[in-house]
Amino acid sequence: MAGRAGDALIILLSLAILFALWSAAAAIAQSRALPPPGSVLVFLWTEAVSGELWFHLAVTLARVAAAFLVAMALGSAIGVALGVWRLADRIFDPWLILLLNLPALVIIVLAYIWFGLNEAAAVGAVALTKVPNVAVTIREGTRAIDPQLSEMARVFRFPPGRMLRHVILPQLQPYFAAATRSGVALIWKIVLVVELLGRPDGVGFQIYTYFQFFDVRAILAYSLAFVVVMLLVEFLLVQPAERRATRWRKRDA
């Protein structure tokens, strides 16, 4: 516990140093291009009071969640299929490599051109940029499933649901965790690009709007707010879920 308190103190100290450096740089620059932290916080506050901030945060967060769920579901299904079925893997592996190397920007632009500037195209494009990563990770996990345990489950006649929940999914869990972690980090950044290119709301749209006014204060305010939201997602959702799933491993470590 003393260690954790110490860690927290170091994190706070490190953030304080960052803010001090920022303040100092802003004081020296005296420019609209580098506002001091105080004015960014003031802007954040007025946006929060007017409700504008919450609206755009919520819209972006909803897109992140939707794209994440679609990417995980689709990517997992494809990954399991490729892991189990060798012929499919041989046929579709080049497609995966192609998609993995296609820049997200290209996918977004094409999605908007082909499917129009709408919500489905936006979320779909973001999901699609993440699907191959998830598929590759889950394919790896599927291949690593222990055949000895599957045999045991067959001998003891585990029903399919029990087999999936207690034998297969726990073995895939570390791979889901890895896909989730890299997925959340990647998706929220790409969602901002999608919003910038073709959506009338969301944090990405706001940043684009204030970019046209060269309002760095607003850009930083929205970026900071969203980073905080994503950190909260990480600490309140991703990490507790992971701890729960791996609690059996903690004890013998």
Place this chain on the structure above:
Amino acid sequence: MLEVAIRSKTYRTASGEDLAVLRDVDFTVRPAEFVCITGPSGSGKTTLLRLILGIDADFQGSIRSPDGRIAAVFQEPRLLSWRTVEDNLRLALPHDLAGTQLSPLLELLGLGGTEKLYPGELSLGMARRVALARAFAVQPALLILDEPFVSLDDTTATRLRHVLIDIWSARPATVLMVTHNLREALELADRIFVLSPRPGTIVADHRLDTPRQDRTQEWIDNAISGLVR
């Protein structure tokens, strides 16, 4: 009744050759009969068990298992590391045994108080006993054991052999047990099959008519010299 009639079982090796593992293995085992299978390494004992368990269906011939459930104790414990000892047993239970009290069985196997532990917290010997408990818990009609007592110390192995016989006597099942240990086979079995080197086939089928309680150390010593000759 367990009826086994295997014509042949071959494996394809990495170099593409067919390797005959079993050839013409025919036997039937009556309900509640305890059979030990022994033979040199590589004579296909574990393969035979895998065919009977239905894990491997790629062979020539036919196998009819008795009606009812099958349980197995593999060479490795094969426990789910992410579930507690108790959950490992409960998950193997069929629907109609779902509410069974497991603590008496765990107690009997010297596993009292381990219900909430994860397999990673157990010694190998304890994990093997959990695997035994899981097999007993499902009350099988056919129990398959692949060297269940190997790598346990003598005292534990002896005690577990007694537990095995106690549980089996209370609820007789057809038992097929692979063992390298001839003394163990002579202590436990109604019949002993001896497999030949690869391709394995049954070269001897010994019936032991002496009741188990009369099988003293002396009797076992004599029987071994008889078998070896």
